[in-house]
Amino acid sequence: MPELPDLLSITQHLQRRILNRRIVSATIHQPVAIRNLLGEPPEDALRDLFFTRIDFHGPFLRLTLSSTVEIVVHLMLAGRIQHQVKGDHPLGFKIIALKLDDGTWLNICDEQKMAKIYILHPGDYTPIPGFNEQGIDIRSPGFTEDVLRQLAKQHSRKQVRVFINDHTILSSIGNAYADEILFAAKIHPKTIVASLSPAELQGLYRAIGEVIEDGIRHVAGAGQPIHLKVRDHMKVRNRQGLACPVCGTKIRREGVRGYDVFFCPACQPVRRKVFIDWSKPPGGENSAGA
Ligand SMILES: [Zn+2]
Incomplete structure (x- = not known):
């Protein structure tokens, strides 16, 4: 699962490469992994929008489009995001592929089919499990x-x-x-x-x-x-x-x-016995302080 350092690196890369780029077309490969809350098909809703903000919140990557739509991505265990430029092979198991106006692609993929993508109006995070509950x-x-x-x-x-x-x-x-x-x-x-x-x-x-x-x-x-x-x-x-x-x-x-x-059992030793091990004879090393 991408963790904080990974998500920060992904976010910074995408900020450098796709901020202010326009989506030419959106292709949905795995509709079951997408929760669309817009009320119109994502292929139509996403076309011609610009990436205006890219950030992350806990484990969620957030792509804001023309300040009117957000794509929130939870990559889960094995999900991956690829910025495919000329000469790159596209990753397999695509969920969604966004073609951008510079000829590159943003692919979100998951061979384990656990990743989830939410397409929603900005700030409407209630349907996303865990989003509003981050510590x-x-x-x-x-x-x-x-x-x-x-x-x-x-x-x-x-x-x-x-x-x-x-x-x-x-x-x-x-x-x-x-x-x-x-x-x-x-x-x-x-x-x-x-x-x-x-x-x-x-x-x-x-x-x-x-x-x-x-x-x-x-x-x-x-x-x-x-x-x-x-x-x-x-x-x-x-x-x-x-x-x-x-x-x-x-x-x-x-x-x-x-x-x-x-x-490491030596560098991180068990602090104390939580339970007394009655199988050991009294006076054995495990009885001390148990
Ligand atoms: Zn050690």
């Missing part, structure tokens, strides 16, 4: 260490991995960067938020900023086409069985609420 923007000036402490207090019973990955609390940290942030903060993903010390919360706050900004720099520096995900800077994500870059221990994968999480 605080983690790159906004309002996201201070104090705010994180307050949020942690409100969500003290959650596992920390669930807490930072919840877009209604923090907007937004996806699965890959959530793993990287907890690795940087040296916190086990299943740690209960209430058990984090003030110093650990401070470390978590710093790690959120540093890991996201580092990701932004890395994605920008990679110079890849916007339909490719840049992940080679990741230290634990999708690296199960490989050596931790800090201590050499093998990276582990575990499930948290149905999601795969990756972590």
Whole structure:
């Protein structure tokens, strides 16, 4: 799934390349992935509109057209957006293809057919699940260490991995960067938020900023086409069985609420036993402090 650094890179690329361009034609390939709220066919409604603003909100890419129409894209797990210029092969599994007045194409594609595209009047976001429920923007000036402490207090019973990955609390940290942030903060993903010390919360706050900004720099520096995900800077994500870059221990994968999480069991040790393991004899290493 494209995460914040990816969406920022996509947004900035499209701002440079297609802002003020006109849509010559729109071709719908997968009507089932499109929710059109305009009341007229998108092929007619989109023709001759200009891209006047390009930005993103949480995991949603927002393309504003002539200030009268918005296309909101949720790429989900495998959706991709391609700015196809002369000589490029178009990606497969297109949902919609927009031909622009400079001869290039904007293709939105998804081989898993989970991505969703909303075509609507500006500001009418109610039909988009999750759009109006985004939490605080983690790159906004309002996201201070104090705010994180307050949020942690409100969500003290959650596992920390669930807490930072919840877009209604923090907007937004996806699965890959959530793993990287907890690795940087040296916190086990299943740690209960209430058990984090003030110093650990401070470390978590710093790690959120540093890991996201580092990701932004890395994605920008990679110079890849916007339909490719840049992940080679990741230290634990999708690296199960490989050596931790800090201590050499093998990276582990575990499930948290149905999601795969990756972590180093040495750098991110379990803080305390939540349950007493009655199968171990008394005096064994697992009984101490249980
Ligand atoms: Zn390690």
